Amino acid sequence: MTKTMPKAELHCHIEGATPPALALAQAERYGVDTSAFIRNGEYAWQDFTSFVQSYDATANLFRDEEDYALLAETYLTEIAEAGAIYSELIVSPDQGDAVGIGADAYVRGLAEGAERAKAKTGIETRLLIVGIRHFGPERVVKAAEYAARRPHPLITGFNLAGEERMHRVADFTHAFDIARDAGLGITIHAGELSGAFSVRDALDHIRPARISHGVRAIEDADLVKRLADEGVVLEVCPGSNVALNVFPDFESHPLRALHEAGVRVTLNSDDPPFFHTSLAREYEVAATIMGFSEAEILGMTRTGIEAAFVDEPTRQWLLAKL
Numbered sequence: 001m002t003k004t005m006p007k008a009e010l011h012c013h014i015e016g017a018t019p020p021a022l023a024l025a026q027a028e029r030y031g032v033d034t035s036a037f038i039r040n041g042e043y044a045w046q047d048f049t050s051f052v053q054s055y056d057a058t059a060n061l062f063r064d065e066e067d068y069a070l071l072a073e074t075y076l077t078e079i080a081e082a083g084a085i086y087s088e089l090i091v092s093p094d095q096g097d098a099v100g101i102g103a104d105a106y107v108r109g110l111a112e113g114a115e116r117a118k119a120k121t122g123i124e125t126r127l128l129i130v131g132i133r134h135f136g137p138e139r140v141v142k143a144a145e146y147a148a149r150r151p152h153p154l155i156t157g158f159n160l161a162g163e164e165r166m167h168r169v170a171d172f173t174h175a176f177d178i179a180r181d182a183g184l185g186i187t188i189h190a191g192e193l194s195g196a197f198s199v200r201d202a203l204d205h206i207r208p209a210r211i212s213h214g215v216r217a218i219e220d221a222d223l224v225k226r227l228a229d230e231g232v233v234l235e236v237c238p239g240s241n242v243a244l245n246v247f248p249d250f251e252s253h254p255l256r257a258l259h260e261a262g263v264r265v266t267l268n269s270d271d272p273p274f275f276h277t278s279l280a281r282e283y284e285v286a287a288t289i290m291g292f293s294e295a296e297i298l299g300m301t302r303t304g305i306e307a308a309f310v311d312e313p314t315r316q317w318l319l320a321k322l
């Protein structure tokens with residue numbers, strides 16, 4: 001039912017979108033043993049900590065500008081062929097530093113991949129700079145300062161990801177102030193690994209337009225009402241949440257409850273092959289297991305475009321495609 005529907009996503013970590021076959025090809029090229037993190041053609045991990053280890057090992061298979069161009073082009077072409085018209089990729093300047101090419105070459109490569117995918121398929125892409133929470137507040141400030149320099153026109157937003165159980169949201173207000181003052185769109189991972197308090201902290205200290213996940217707000221009815229009243233958009237990633245055991249199964253996932261409470265929700269894939277999902281599968285699960293109608297799903301896509309970190313002419317152009 002959802003196969004031919006137009007799709008949009010606001011939340012995908014680009015290295016987390018590496019198809020295992022591409023990771024294996026990169027590993028072969030650089031002579032890397034992948035047996036610790038790829039088994040039988042699938043990513044291997046047991047919990048959030050080992051997921052991050054597998055994620056980082058995969059990311060480190062991309063070592064020059066062209067590698068990052070290939071990664072972005074591969075992923076964006078795949079989702080465009082499945083109906084995606086818009087994608088926001090979460091990108092980490094720390095990753096450019098980790099592989100020794102620096103943030104500028106890293107971003108240039110990803111942007112080149114986005115341009116190639118757009119030329120082939122028409123998909124529109126923006127890049128959101130992410131600070132990594134478990135690297136600590138100082139490194140996150142550095143990521144925000146990098147984003148605030150607006151090193152590439154496709155960079156339109158700032159996010160905070162990583163281990164949510166480390167530090168408190170209030171430790172990152174300075175980083176978000178820097179990003180907000182630079183005119184970037186603001187979103188933050190909260191209410192995924194930690195509970196409703198983390199979402200409330202994000203609203204109180206950061207005032208984000210959107211929240212990455214936010215689903216554990218469901219633990220607090222007053223907070224759900226606040227999200228609805230304030231029109232904060234949740235980037236919901238059901239497949240990721242079930243894979244990481246935030247909720248035991250799709251039947252008990254709160255997407256429908258949040259939607260019925262009037263919260264603005266969108267469908268996203270997070271780190272698709274790590275969580276045995278794809279943007280197309282998220283749409284299909286919403287239809288077949290969660291029972292959303294075609295009109296409701298189209299409404300979530302529309303919400304995604306309304307909340308996208310793009311200029312107004314681009315937003316209107318994307319909305320006209322729905």
Ligand SMILES: Nc1ncnc2[nH]cnc12
Pocket residue numbers: 013016055161162163164189192240270271
């Ligand atoms: N699901 C997730 N939560 C927090 N940080 C992440 N980085 C990549 N995927 C993530």
Ligand SMILES: [Zn+2]
Pocket residue numbers: 011013161189212270
């Ligand atoms: Zn995420």
